[in-house]
Amino acid sequence: MPSTTAAQSRRQNPGSQSALRHRNQQRIVACLLNGPSTQAELARQTGLSTATVSNIVKTMVDGGLAATEPTTSSGRRALNVRLTGKGTVAVGVDFGRRHLRVVVASLGHRVLAEESVGLPLGHRAQEGIETAVALVDRLLAQSGLPRSAAVGAGVGIPGPIDRRTGTVAQGAILPEWVGINILQRLEDALKMPVFVDNDANLGALAEVTWGPHGRTDNLLFLKIGSGVGAGLIINGSPFYGNVGITGELGHATIHEHGLVCRCGNRGCLETVASTTTMLELLSRGEDPPRNAEDIVRNALAGDSATLRVVDDAGAAVGRALGNVANLINPEVIVVGGPLADLGDLLLDPIRRGLIxxxxxxxxxxxxxxxxxxxxxxxxxxxxxxxxxxTGIRAT
Amino acid sequence: MPSTTAAQSRRQNPGSQSALRHRNQQRIVACLLNGPSTQAELARQTGLSTATVSNIVKTMVDGGLAATEPTTSSGRRALNVRLTGKGTVAVGVDFGRRHLRVVVASLGHRVLAEESVGLPLGHRAQEGIETAVALVDRLLAQSGLPRSAAVGAGVGIPGPIDRRTGTVAQGAILPEWVGINILQRLEDALKMPVFVDNDANLGALAEVTWGPHGRTDNLLFLKIGSGVGAGLIINGSPFYGNVGITGELGHATIHEHGLVCRCGNRGCLETVASTTTMLELLSRGEDPPRNAEDIVRNALAGDSATLRVVDDAGAAVGRALGNVANLINPEVIVVGGPLADLGDLLLDPIRRGLIxxxxxxxxxxxxxxxxxxxxxxxxxxxxxxxxxxTGIRAT
Structure with a gap:
């Protein structure tokens, strides 16, 4: 089912003329991506009035996003519109527990600018949003583009998004963000259409767009980090289920009477296989690791306690994935997150558990x-x- | 991803002219379901040659499936073709461990004939197939229809189907059927296109076609019987994953070191919640139940051991469903199978486990x-x- 988050946002904010205008502009951009077109033809294809089309085209020309030249159509004088190539970038924002990454990318999968900055642990949502907006503006400026050059911003949140309300649901890695209508807040701040999704869902989408799995119909992306979450590609598209909360594999029950999880259940996969748990387990040793990078370094250096903890975590992940594979039988399972450099040290026990x-x-x-x-x-x-x-497909 | 079982069958049996002819006839039927049409129009819409169309129409008229009348099209004489309503039935066959049910249904969800017969436990596939063919013929005859009136037969098997080969995969409730190309065997015997699927998948499809869940996009049908299996409706269609084996919820691990399951693993849901296990657990009592009907009767009569076994099975099913819901977040989970008459006695513990x-x-x-x-x-x-x-949609 296609997500309706953006549509919901429209409903929640019916007065947002600038968002509506931006949306109409996108429809025109989507048409022009097939090649130059007359204004009359654009009106026909988009269903917009000729006045609206003419208005938006003028703004686009003023902003350098489009150019026009006189032509004739059916013997009458007309205005041919073409894209200058400037108005087809997208902004990507990834919020982590203590980091924020922004990417500005063009259609055709070229990264124009990219930067990752730290965020204080336990930061409030507003703080994160302000940092993000400043970074988006900076990267657009670096690329020589005005804000209006972006067709929209995609935003990843490390937690479940309830698509009925557009809010971050309970169980997020960022408890300070729960209940916040991140979509509305970011749209108000960035003044462009915003599309919010769970970070693991975006990881899955990246694998079939930017990554090597473009021809895969059914894929699961598993992110092992401070939390454990999965994103699903089903029949070639991200899958959101009923309320938008899918891939919550971190809360698969592994030990019926295991540790209490932040979700309120017990023995969830996250209580066994997240980097948080791994760091806690290894905190009793000498010179304990402080972060995921330390775990990777120590494991690659052959530290036996680290290797054992990684192996046990992998086996538990594999067990959960075995049940997932029995249910949805994906072609590919891709493991991502900060432990990726462990390679086979992590993949081997996962594969064992899966089989x-x-x-x-x-x-x-x-x-x-x-x-x-x-x-x-x-x-x-x-x-x-x-x-x-926005219906704009990379070619 | 649409299933390709039928297409695979075509590839495996390229010389089957009668199947090809039947397939072409279906395309013509599909067109005519939108209303009467000229032969020239049918050729245009199906891409078939006018000679092929004319040939098939003649056979259909001879068989009483279609009728023709002269008309004019663009000032030229033409032949208008309409369905008589006879050629649009489908045969449904459900193989169980000891039963076989056949349904003849018309488009528009009307059952024309239906019968269920017993099969000996441990019967060979050939035996089951022969019984099915005889019953199909009998029910078609009862309905006053020739075999050619059926657009095809759908067949449910209580086991996973490997869609790459069209064979019953290991893990089937009917071990005697494993490795059999049931599709080919049935198509040869019935001489009509055959579509094979796992029984739980068909249960799910029934809920969104014959049942009350027609507007549900994402549904899981859980069949609790001699085995435990699930069928998935994803984005409105049955979901088959990579090789066709989805919904194998009966083999979700519930107890890491539980009983050995027929699949080779340990502690699978089936070892806790199938009627087979329930009957075994209750075999130590006085006057032990012999089948699922006995379990239902004893539970409804308030027998405490039966109630406890049902409750424990339900809780285990609920736990497995909790993990499923976390992963794919369906709108509805429908529980089917021979224990359905237990009602809330079974649903309550399942709901508890799910929550x-x-x-x-x-x-x-x-x-x-x-x-x-x-x-x-x-x-x-x-x-x-x-x-x-066959692309024929009920209206």
Whole structure:
């Protein structure tokens, strides 16, 4: 089911003339991506009035996004409109627990500007939003583009999004963000259409757009980080289910009477396999690791406690994935997140768990691989989300 | 992804002229369902040659499936073709471990004939197929229809179907059927296009076609019987994943070191919640139940051991469903199979388990209900499969 987040936002903010105008401009841009067109033809294709088309084209020409030249159509004088190539970038924003990454990308999958900055742990949503807006403006400026050059911004949040309300639902890695209508807040601040999604969903989308899995119909992207979450590509598109909360694999029950999880249940996969848990388990040793990078370094250096913790986490992840594979039988499972550099040290126990818990023909036929997009996956997926929602497809 | 089983069958059996002819006839039928049409128009719409169209129309008229009358088209004489309403039935066959049900249904969801017969436990596939063919012929005859009146037969098998080969994969409730190319065997015997699917998948399809869930985009049908299996409707269509084996919820791990399952793993949901397991657990009591009907009767009569076994099975099913809901967030979960008459005695513990193991917003928003189609769900779904594959949609 196509997401209706943007449509919901329109409903919630019916008075936003600038958003409406931007949306109409996108429809015109989408038409022009097929080649130059007359204003009359644009009106016919978009269903907009000729006055609206003429108005928007004028603004686009003034902003350098489009150019016009006289022509004749059916023997009458007309104005031919073409894109200058400036108005077809998308902004991707990836919010983490302590970082923020922004990407400005053109149609055709070229990154024009990109930067990642730190965020204080436990920051409030408003703080994160302000930092994001400043960074978006800076990167657009670096690329020599005005804000209006962006068709929209995709935003990844490390938590479930309730698509009925557009708010961050309980269970987010950022508890300070729960209940915030992130969509509305960002749209007000960025003054462009905003599309919000869960970070793991964007990772999945990135794998089939920016990554090597473009021909894969059914893919699961598993992000192992401070939390554990998955994004689903089903029949070639991100899958959102009923209320928008899918891929909550971090809360699959692994031990019925295990540790209490932040979601309120017990023994969830996250209580066994997140980097948070791994750091806690390793905190009793000498010179304990402080972050995921330390875990990777120590494991690659052969530290036995780290190797054991990684192996146990992988086996638990594999068990959960075995049940997932039995249910939806994906072609590919891609593992991403800050532990990706562990390579086979993490993939091997995951594969073992998967084979052990999936029915044989499913286990054997499911491809398991590490993400090649690293920590850029979510922000890149966020730009793909914009192109997807605005009907502008990369070629 | 649309299933390609029928197409695969065509490839495996390229010389089957009668199947090809039947397929062409279906395309013509599909056109005529929109209303009468000239032969020239039928040729244009189907891409078939006018000679082929004329040939097939003649056979249809001879068989009483279509009628023709002279007309004029663009001032030229032409032949108008209309359906007599006879050529649009589908056959549904549901194979169980010890039963076989056949339904003959018309487009528009009317059952013309239906019968269920017993099959010996441990019967060979050939035996089941022969019984099915005889019953299909008998029911068609009862309805006053020749075999050629059927656009095809849908067939449900209680086991996973590997769509790459069209064979029953390991893990089937009918071990004697494993490795059999059921599609080919049935097509040879019935001499009509055959579409094979897992029984739980057909149950899911029945819920959104014959059942009350026609407007549901994402639904899971859980069949609790001798085995436990699920069928998925995703974005309005049956979902088959990569190799066709989805919804294998019976093999979700519930107890890491539980009983050994027929799939080779341990502690699968089936080892806790199938009627087979329930009957085994209750075999130690006085006057032990012999089948699912006995379990239902004893539970409704208030037998405490039966109630406890049902409750424990329900809780385990609910736990597995909690993980499923976290992953794909369906709107509705429908429980079917021979225990459906237990009603809330079974639904309550399932709901408890679901709420307990799903993330809160998912657990609260997932509707859980008993199937209203009873033991007819799979056979009805099988007829829907035929109409779906032949592009003929019920109105």
């Amino acid at each position: 052990r818990h999936a029915v044989p023909v499913v286990g054997e036929s499911t491809r398991l691989t590490m993400s090649s997009l690293g920590d850029r996956a979510e922000a890149l997926g966020a730009t793909a989300l914009v192109f997807q929602h | 307990r193991h799903a993330v809160p917003v998912v657990g609260e928003s997932t509707r859980l209900t008993m199937s209203s189609l009873g033991d007819r769900a799979e056979a009805l779904g099988a007829t829907a499969l035929v109409f779906q594959h």
